Amino acid sequence: MSLFAQISDTHLRQPGELIEGKVDTFACLAACIDRINALPQLPDLVIASGDLADSGSAAEYLRLKSQLDRLKMPCTVMPGNHDRRAGMREVFGGTPALPAQSAGHLQYAIDLPDLRILCLDTLDEGNEGGWLCTDRLDWLHAQLAGNPGPTMIFLHHPPFDCGIPGMDAIKLGNHQALADGLSAHGHVIGIACGHVHRSVFTTWAGIPACICPSTAHQIHLDTRADSPLAWTLEPGGFLLHRFNGGKLTTHVVHGPAPVATPYE
Ligand SMILES: [Fe+2]
Numbered sequence: 001m002s003l004f005a006q007i008s009d010t011h012l013r014q015p016g017e018l019i020e021g022k023v024d025t026f027a028c029l030a031a032c033i034d035r036i037n038a039l040p041q042l043p044d045l046v047i048a049s050g051d052l053a054d055s056g057s058a059a060e061y062l063r064l065k066s067q068l069d070r071l072k073m074p075c076t077v078m079p080g081n082h083d084r085r086a087g088m089r090e091v092f093g094g095t096p097a098l099p100a101q102s103a104g105h106l107q108y109a110i111d112l113p114d115l116r117i118l119c120l121d122t123l124d125e126g127n128e129g130g131w132l133c134t135d136r137l138d139w140l141h142a143q144l145a146g147n148p149g150p151t152m153i154f155l156h157h158p159p160f161d162c163g164i165p166g167m168d169a170i171k172l173g174n175h176q177a178l179a180d181g182l183s184a185h186g187h188v189i190g191i192a193c194g195h196v197h198r199s200v201f202t203t204w205a206g207i208p209a210c211i212c213p214s215t216a217h218q219i220h221l222d223t224r225a226d227s228p229l230a231w232t233l234e235p236g237g238f239l240l241h242r243f244n245g246g247k248l249t250t251h252v253v254h255g256p257a258p259v260a261t262p263y264e
Pocket of ligand 1: 009011051080195196197
């Protein structure tokens with residue numbers, strides 16, 4: 001059995017800098033870490049699936065690291081469109097948070113006892129949407145071809161539409177190339193993304209897929225074709241993935257640690 005949490009879109013800024021003048025993303029992340037540390041059964045691992053810093057500066061990653069270091073379990077970091085590889089490498093390179101990578105990109109594999117996780121780098125610097133170049137896709141296919149056991153893929157940009165037009169416009173650009181590649185492998189049991197700042201579940205390319213909420217602000221749920229992109233102060237959260245007996249189950253967790261009262 002493997003139990004691992006996913007946090008996403010922490011968007012850390014410098015002290016005193018609030019997103020849209022209102023969202024203290026550092027405080028939101030601190031609360032999320034408290035919540036994870038208070039889980040009755042601690043996850044083996046936390047994966048932070050991108051947009052971890054808001055501008056990608058090393059100073060922001062140092063603030064991020066100051067909070068991730070409070071976790072009672074290891075945490076690995078992945079890039080999103082707000083991240084910059086140079087800043088991530090400067091702060092996390094050579095540490096367990098950023099395992100050995102494919103050349104040039106921040107892609108890596110994590111081997112849990114019964115599940116392999118492949119973290120992909122969909123960052124296309126200068127663009128909000130994501131991209132997987134030939135090098136990154138070749139790395140993925142080599143990993144899948146060489147390891148036939150159950151595998152889960154993490155990538156910041158969803159390869160599928162969520163129904164919010166402003167986010168669908170900036171999903172993974174070459175999603176069809178990823179779908180075509182995965183069709184050659186039958187052992188991908190799940191896909192986990194960030195980027196959309198909401199909990200979303202679907203099936204894509206025949207594979208169960210989900211999107212993790214942000215620890216901070218959320219994207220407004222408006223699926224009208226002409227809806228403007230907007231943010232909300234709905235509660236942040238994270239996902240808790242459990243792989244047991246060959247099956248993946250995902251829980252959405254919001255809010256501070258509750259008081260649990262046993263039934264009498
Ligand atoms: Fe984000």
